[in-house]
Amino acid sequence: MRNQGLGSWPARRARSRPHRPALISERGTLTYADLFTRVTALAHALRELGLGRGDRIAYLGPNRPSLVESLFAAHTLGAVFVPLNTRLTAAEVDHQLHDCGASMLIYSSESAGVVEHLTAAPSLLAVDGGTGGAYDYEELLRAAPADPIDEPVGHDDAALILYTSGTTGSPKGATLTHGNVIWNCLNTLVELDLTGDEVTLVSAPLFHVAALNMTLLPTLLKGGVAVLMTGWSPDACFDLIERHGVTWMFGVPTMFADLARSPRWATADLSSLRSLLAGGASVPLPLIRTYQERGLEILQGFGLTEAAPGALILSAEMSTVKAGSAGVPHFFSDVRLSDPGAAKEGETGEILVQGPTVMSGYWGRPDSTAAVLSDDGWLRTGDVGRVDGDGYFYVVDRVKDMYISGGENVYPAEVEAQLLEHPDVEECAVIGVPDDRWGEVGRAFVRPRPGAVLDQEGLISFLTGRLARYKLPRSVHFVEDLPRTATGKIHKQALR
Structure with a gap:
């Protein structure tokens, strides 16, 4: 095969274990032969729409076979796949589509509401039926030819653009090559x-x-x-x-x-x-x-x-x-x-x-x-x-979570680890906040375990002796939940 990248994998797996299951979802099971057939059809359909080497093809939707098919179809053509965060607003999706110069956005019904509010959307392909000018995913697959596609793709070619979570500024698109992956x-x-x-x-x-x-x-x-x-x-x-x-x-x-x-x-x-x-x-x-x-x-x-x-x-x-x-x-x-x-x-x-x-x-x-x-x-x-x-x-x-209190570096993760040793602390996060005397001091956000009764004085007393005094938080806020990024990390910028 001339394709030495990810796009060749469905073909390679289909020839070695065609009848073994590859994907199981709420929509059933796809064997490796099924996956290869659908990826090939989608790649033909995308090429007929003018997409090819180097073009960016974005996807917006939950974990479904169509996401996997879209990834491999893009890579079959030598295109770059851009999976987008389903928790983004229309404005945030707009920014990332514009930033990467996407030529196509494939999306599922769950994301239709966001897509409707895009201001500068590329061509649209709807997984669950085309409306409002979007192409119909399954309709294109049914009409596509079945002959294999073997575009030359190397390990140094771009495969993915994955946007960082953006907790410390505007998200940036990390470009990963086929070799990286x-x-x-x-x-x-x-x-x-x-x-x-x-x-x-x-x-x-x-x-x-x-x-x-x-x-x-x-x-x-x-x-x-x-x-x-x-x-x-x-x-x-x-x-x-x-x-x-x-x-x-x-x-x-x-x-x-x-x-x-x-x-x-x-x-x-x-x-x-x-x-x-x-x-x-x-x-x-x-x-x-x-x-x-x-x-x-x-x-x-x-x-x-x-x-x-x-x-x-x-x-x-x-x-x-x-x-x-x-x-x-x-x-x-x-x-x-x-x-x-x-x-x-x-x-x-x-x-x-x-x-x-x-x-x-x-x-x-x-x-x-x-x-x-x-x-x-x-x-x-x-x-x-x-x-x-x-x-x-x-x-x-x-590095950016560290704060300096009285000239001493304080790493919040160290304080959080000790807070989590308390039997009534379910989750916590510590940040540095301005202080007139010390420059910065710690503030802890704590989610207690269900039914637990905690107070600020008791928690700080619990940490005394476990941590140096300059590391002790000066205030504790009790919360029902902590803000998170889409990848599950506590969103400290939101706490600040």
């Missing part, structure tokens, strides 16, 4: 030891880089089956694990916390689960212990969209010994701290990543690219870390 999949296969019989629950949204590049694509590369969830629900998650014998899943810590809080936690049949991978934020130690008591190990990964995303991984056998660590570099990745002197145990520095998974740059933003990517390929992550004597990395905090 393939090497990340290889890292995942090596570190998680995925098998051809894997049953992967894709529970996080596929516009999330970890859901796409760490769960869906490695599973399809290996020939397993991906079970797609259209939205997060602990009950639905338990149901799907039991019904399909799910062997592994990725989730952000809040998702794993939701499962542990569910009334079904103690009795659900989780015997099929082999691996649980958490990312997007550090997993609180109490939650790790809860899963260990259930006989389940949570592997922790650290990464970012710009690294496709995997950088560090904590293996199952080390999850207890090194609880709280993000692990060691992935097999085909290199990680170090920015300050050479920080290699000394206990010292901190910004975490840097290098390797074949690191993005080619931000779409159309050379200055932003130069600010994070050195000439020799080291990517600044914006995260502060430390390394222990065994070479295991610990993520201390975001």
